Amino acid sequence: xxxxxxxxxxxxxxxxxxxxxxxxxxxxxxxxxxxxxxxxxxxxxxxxxxxxxxxxxxxxxxxxxxxxxxxxxxxxxxxxxxxxxxxxxxxxxxxxxxxxxx
Amino acid sequence: xxxxxxxxxxxxxxxxxxxxxxxxxxxxxxxxxxxxxxxxxxxxxxxxxxxxxxxxxxxxxxxxxxxxxxxxxxxxxxxxxxxxxxxxxxxxxxxxxxxxxxxxxxxxxx
Amino acid sequence: xxxxxxxxxxxxxxxxxxxxxxxxxxxxxxxxxxxxxxxxxxxxxxxxxxxxxxxxxxxxxxxxxxxxxxxxxxxxxxxxxxxxxxxxxxxxxxxxxxxxxxxxxxxxxxxxxxxxxxxxxxxxxxx
Numbered sequence: 001x002x003x004x005x006x007x008x009x010x011x012x013x014x015x016x017x018x019x020x021x022x023x024x025x026x027x028x029x030x031x032x033x034x035x036x037x038x039x040x041x042x043x044x045x046x047x048x049x050x051x052x053x054x055x056x057x058x059x060x061x062x063x064x065x066x067x068x069x070x071x072x073x074x075x076x077x078x079x080x081x082x083x084x085x086x087x088x089x090x091x092x093x094x095x096x097x098x099x100x101x102x
Numbered sequence: 103x104x105x106x107x108x109x110x111x112x113x114x115x116x117x118x119x120x121x122x123x124x125x126x127x128x129x130x131x132x133x134x135x136x137x138x139x140x141x142x143x144x145x146x147x148x149x150x151x152x153x154x155x156x157x158x159x160x161x162x163x164x165x166x167x168x169x170x171x172x173x174x175x176x177x178x179x180x181x182x183x184x185x186x187x188x189x190x191x192x193x194x195x196x197x198x199x200x201x202x203x204x205x206x207x208x209x210x211x212x
Numbered sequence: 213x214x215x216x217x218x219x220x221x222x223x224x225x226x227x228x229x230x231x232x233x234x235x236x237x238x239x240x241x242x243x244x245x246x247x248x249x250x251x252x253x254x255x256x257x258x259x260x261x262x263x264x265x266x267x268x269x270x271x272x273x274x275x276x277x278x279x280x281x282x283x284x285x286x287x288x289x290x291x292x293x294x295x296x297x298x299x300x301x302x303x304x305x306x307x308x309x310x311x312x313x314x315x316x317x318x319x320x321x322x323x324x325x326x327x328x329x330x331x332x333x334x335x336x337x338x339x
Contacts, residue, residue, distance in 0.1 A: 010232060010263050012306065035235035038266065043308025064276035068234055070269040070283070075308075160288035161280065165251060168291045209247045 001096030002027050008034035008102065011046040016101045021053045029058040029091055031083075037065045040080045047077050054079030062088060105133055119200070119207050123157070126204030134202045138193065145181075146190050146202075152176070153203040163208040166196040225249060226257040226330060228338035229264030233282070234274065238339045239267045240282055245337070247285075250292040257333065258289075259326060260318070261300040265307060268299075270315045286316045300326045 005024055009016040017032070017039055024030055030053070032040055039046045040061040050059060059080040066073060066082065073082055083091065092098055105112045107130050113121040118134065120126060131150060135142045142150075152173060156164055164172065166187075174182020181187075187195040196208045227246050233239040249256055260268060267283070274281040289295070297318040304310060304320065311320055321329070330336055 008235065010235070012263050013231070035232050035263070038232065038263070038307065041308055045306045047308070068272060068274040068277045068279065068281070069232065069266060070271035070273070072271070159284060161282055161284045162247070162288060164288070165247070165292070167251075168288075172291060209244055 002029065003097040003099050004028070004091055004095035005030045005099045005101060007032055007036040008100075010035040011039045011049075017046070018049070020099075020101045021049065021057070024053070024057050026056045027058075029060060029095060031060040031062065031088065031091060032080075033062045033065055033088075037061050037069060037071060040066070040076050041071050042075050042077050050077050051079060060087070060091065105130055107133060117201075117207070120204045123204050123206070126154075131202050131204065134204075138198055138202065140191065140198065140202065142202075143190075146199075148177070148181075149173070149187065149190060149195065149199050150203045153199055153205055157203070157205050163196070163200045163205040165208055166194065169195060222253065222255050223334040224255045224257065224332060226259055226333040226336045228259045228261065228330070228336060229267055230262040230338060232263040232266040233272070234277065234279055239264070242337075242339050243267075243282060243285060246289070246294065247292060250294055255296075256294050257296040257298065257329070258294065259298045259300070259329070261303045261323075261326060265299060265303050265309060265314075268314045268316055268318070269309070270313055283315060289316070298326065298329065 005020050005028060007017045007020050007030065011017040017036055020030060038044065039050055053059065060083050061076060061080050063073065063082045063084050076082060103114050103116060103118060105114060112125045112130060115121060118137065132142060140146065153163065156172065170182055170184060170187060191198040200208055227242055229239060229242055231238040246256065246258060268286050272281050272283040297316060299314065299318045299320050300323055301320050302323045311318070
């Protein structure tokens with residue numbers, strides 16, 4: 001079974017997301033929440049790393065956290081899926097392990 | 103503490119400021135004003151309504167200096183001055199009018 | 213420094229915002245500090261750099277989070293006579309943002325210029 005990784009820190013301030021992407025296995029899911037959602041917006045310097053990771057890992061971003069921060073859902077990097085709280089629960093239920101990169 | 107309006111209890115802090123701004127209504131404002139010893143006239147309502155509009159736009163209760171200036175800009179210098187506002191709200195337009203308007207205590211106001 | 217305040221000396225203050233809103237309480241705390249500082253009639257500057265830029269991003273809507281959206285309050289700063297807002301250009305670019313994405317008028321300056329400006333201040337508070 002696969003792991004759901006959650007990251008809640010901005011990639012511009014902490015290395016949590018970088019570390020998470022470096023350790024996640026093929027088929028794992030990575031969900032960006034809280035201040036990690038900034039990584040998902042196209043045109044930022046971290047976005048290419050996400051696009052690379054999307055080849056082997058399923059990437060998600062929490063919609064309510066995007067909306068709170070004024071981030072346009074239309075500008076989310078290709079390959080990153082926007083989910084709501086229900087989607088978060090479904091994702092957690094479908095994963096054997098949850099790894100929070102705090 | 104709490105205010106009782108039409109058999110409904112509305113929660114306030116120990117100084118009488120509403121806990122939830124959405125609990126506010128004109129009837130409650132009248133009750134708070136009475137507690138404060140303020141007899142509400144159209145001039146009082148004008149200031150209270152101005153404060154509510156200010157809060158809706160900026161999400162803060164303005165400092166007295168800022169309120170005075172903003173009222174002067176909108177309603178003219180006859181109303182946008184300390185004397186006029188303190189006559190309406192003797193314990194301070196910041197603290198007293200905000201309380202009646204259901205706003206939180208102005209930031210930086212002790 | 214206390215003597216200076218008593219003598220009514222105006223000092224150059226800069227509040228430096230480096231953190232995004234909502235994830236932590238820093239942004240809101242600095243904003244409150246800025247509003248309070250306005251009462252002291254000092255020469256107040258506000259800088260937004262790194263993730264601090266996100267504090268003044270347009271279109272914030274926190275309804276689904278059940279948190280207060282305090283971004284409209286930055287637009288009240290003008291009424292408090294706080295009009296010296298600076299944003300670091302490199303930080304905007306790194307995040308794929310432009311001046312049009314910001315909800316208040318700011319002066320966009322380079323990192324080098326920001327460094328110089330900081331050096332001109334009497335007091336710098338960063339969070």
